[in-house]
Amino acid sequence: MKNIIIYFLLLMAVACTNSSTNNQVLLAKIDSLQKQVNNSYKPGLGEFMSAIQVHHAKLWFAGTNENWKLADFEIHEIMEAVDDIQQYCKNRPESKQVVMLQPPIDSLNKTIAAKNIQAFKSSFVFLTQSCNNCHKEVNYNFNEVVIPTTTPFSNQLFTIPKP
Numbered sequence: 054m055k056n057i058i059i060y061f062l063l064l065m066a067v068a069c070t071n072s073s074t075n076n077q078v079l080l081a082k083i084d085s086l087q088k089q090v091n092n093s094y095k096p097g098l099g100e101f102m103s104a105i106q107v108h109h110a111k112l113w114f115a116g117t118n119e120n121w122k123l124a125d126f127e128i129h130e131i132m133e134a135v136d137d138i139q140q141y142c143k144n145r146p147e148s149k150q151v152v153m154l155q156p157p158i159d160s161l162n163k164t165i166a167a168k169n170i171q172a173f174k175s176s177f178v179f180l181t182q183s184c185n186n187c188h189k190e191v192n193y194n195f196n197e198v199v200i201p202t203t204t205p206f207s208n209q210l211f212t213i214p215k216p
């Protein structure tokens with residue numbers, strides 16, 4: 054009987070040592086993963102804005118050339134960037150204001166679906182004003198967005214490609 058108890062206690066001791074070693078291994082792994090997450094590259098608000106600037110310009114040339122499929126693509130790129138700002142730029146309090154782009158985005162989506170160039174142009178003005186309203190609100194009014202006059206992209210067609 055004594056032997057059985059000793060055997061049992063020994064077994065418990067081995068089990069405990071094993072699980073505490075396992076815990077230490079797990080903690081070390083969690084620690085190293087946490088370090089990797091902290092050091093991983095996250096685009097900043099400025100980078101998302103530069104991307105939005107590109108899609109803002111492309112959207113204009115797509116819409117005014119009545120290439121509605123491309124216009125639809127470009128507005129969705131802007132929508133994705135807005136979602137990403139909300140998800141990845143929580144450290145920037147200004148990013149909360151990005152929701153002010155929703156009404157002009159909704160209105161642009163409607164004009165693109167309706168293939169209405171005049172309504173598209175006025176919704177685009179609304180979008181551009183909303184960009185600048187936010188820039189003013191967050192003290193970036195030195196950075197004014199305008200409707201583009203010439204395409205900065207000589208390597209992309211904005212008209213509907215020939216079949």
Ligand code: HEC
Pocket residue numbers: 098099100102103105106109147148149150151152153154180181183184185187188191193196198
């Ligand atoms: C949340 C409010 C907000 C909205 C809405 C917004 N911006 Fe910005 N924008 C900012 C902030 C803040 C910066 C400065 C980012 C930084 O610190 O790098 C900025 C920077 C920029 C820049 C400068 C990038 C550079 O490096 O020159 C451009 C261009 C820009 N925004 C375009 C736009 C366009 C186009 C829209 C509308 C489609 C828009 N922004 C909507 C807040 C906003």
